[in-house]
Amino acid sequence: MxxxxxxxxxxxxxxxxxxxxxxxxxxxxxxxxxxxxxxxxxxxxxxxxxxxxxxxxxxxxxNQRNLFFDLSRKGKVMSLISRITPNMGGNNLGRKNTLFLEDLLLRRDLSYKPRVLIVGGSIVGDGMNDFVNSEKIEIVESDVSFGPRTKVIFDSHTIPYENESFDCVIVQAVLEHVISPTKCVSEIYRVLKPDGLVYAETPFMQQVHGGPYDFTRFSKSGHRKLFEYFDEIKSGATAGSATSFAWSYQYLLLALFGYTEKMRAAIKFFARITGFWIKYLDSLTSINPRDTDGASGFYFIGLKRNQALPDRQIIDYYLRR
Ligand SMILES: [Zn+2]
CATH class of the missing domain: 2.20.25 (N-terminal domain of TfIIb)
Structure with missing residues (x-):
């Protein structure tokens, strides 16, 4: 063993x-x-x-029961469709943000390799390939499901590590799938060293994509409140209103006609080949600061702090943009 x-x-x-x-x-x-x-x-x-x-x-x-997170749950037809058709839109900034994060960690010039916990890391997250393969950081890939990258399984409501065990925690597209995001973030806070960094990506205008394991969404302000015990280094939309609209188009068709698994697969195929282009409008919507009102999701890069951000400042945060 x-x-x-x-x-x-x-x-x-x-x-x-x-x-x-x-x-x-x-x-x-x-x-x-x-x-x-x-x-x-x-x-x-x-x-x-x-x-x-x-x-x-x-x-x-x-018993290795199939949980939502298992890739194996995606049928052969859907996997094929995913491979051969352009996607509806995803995360535009994962790579840029995680490279920025790596740079922040390495600039600290620690006497050891910065240690990073990835929560929800059974597969390599969007744009995270370079980060997880970096030789300069020590990575612990965890999840609550088996996957090609899973090294330890736990439920992020109870992270099985001592206080202040990590220099950074990454939680990408996970917090919508947990019963209590607040509890999970307090666990992330606990296992971070003083001045530890968090990187979160969480959906906002995105439909249910985890069956029974999909619970919550956050506006930009709500996401800021969730990380109230962190100073913000950087935040923004991972994808804008156009991506939200593209997914809505698919989910409208699914709601109208998708009564059987076969029909749903056919609709997804149809939606992809007719609607894949919509996401490119994000390059226009992102010019408008109000794009965050309808964005598909948000990222937040934060620094661990002892005091919470006063709620009043979260109101200012929206108005300031
Ligand atoms: Zn015990």
């Missing part, structure tokens, strides 16, 4: 918070010596859930 040191450092029991050590692993189970809880390890991936506080259970992973 190989669990790398980079994953292990600061790892603790999600139930009683005591340190987990390699010698506590017995036959694919990690046994907490203090509270007696045992955590299954499947194909080298520890499943560190506090079941009593999670919508997920060990059984989901032991």
């Amino acid at each position: 190989i669990i790398s040191n980079s994953i292990l450092k600061g790892m603790n029991c999600p139930r009683c918070k005591s340190v987990l050590k390699l010698e506590q692993i017995v036959e694919d189970n990690w046994l907490c010596q203090y509270c007696g809880q045992s955590y299954p390890i499947i194909n080298g991936i520890p499943i560190l859930l506090n079941e009593s506080e999670s919508i997920f259970s060990f059984k989901d992973f032991v």
Whole structure:
């Protein structure tokens, strides 16, 4: 059983918070010596859930039940359609932002490699290829599902790491899928070192895309409030009103005619080949500062702080733009 040191450092029991050590692993189970809880390890991936506080259970992973996040859930036809047709629109800034983030981390000139936790990192996020493959940073890729990149599984409402374990946390397209975004952000805050950085991308005008695991959306101001214990370094729309409109076009057709899985696949194909161009209007809408009123999603790069941003300033934040 190989669990790398980079994953292990600061790892603790999600139930009683005591340190987990390699010698506590017995036959694919990690046994907490203090509270007696045992955590299954499947194909080298520890499943560190506090079941009593999670919508997920060990059984989901032991039986390898398909959760929304699993790529395998996408049927063959839909995978083919995704590959051969242009997409409706996604994230225009992921690459630029994560390279900016890497630069911020490296400029700190730390005596060690900056350590970054990726929450929701079972697959490489939009535009994050260069970042996750950087030799200059140490990355812990976590998720609540198996995937090609998952190294540790946990529910982000209870992050199984000690306080101040990371220099940066990335949470891309995740917070809409958690029951309590506020609780997850407070966990991110807790595991960040003083002056730690957060990078979040969260949808705003985007339809349900995670079936039962899709709960919340944030306006630009709402997103700022969510990260109230962080100073803003940079924020903005990941994609604008045109992308929102493109997706609405697809979802309108789906609502009108998509009663069977076959029909839905056909509609998605039709929507893509007739509506893929709409997203390019984002280059025009982004000129208008009010584009954020209808943007598809937002990113936020923030610096950990001890005091919350006063609510009054969140009102000013909208007006200031
Ligand atoms: Zn324990």
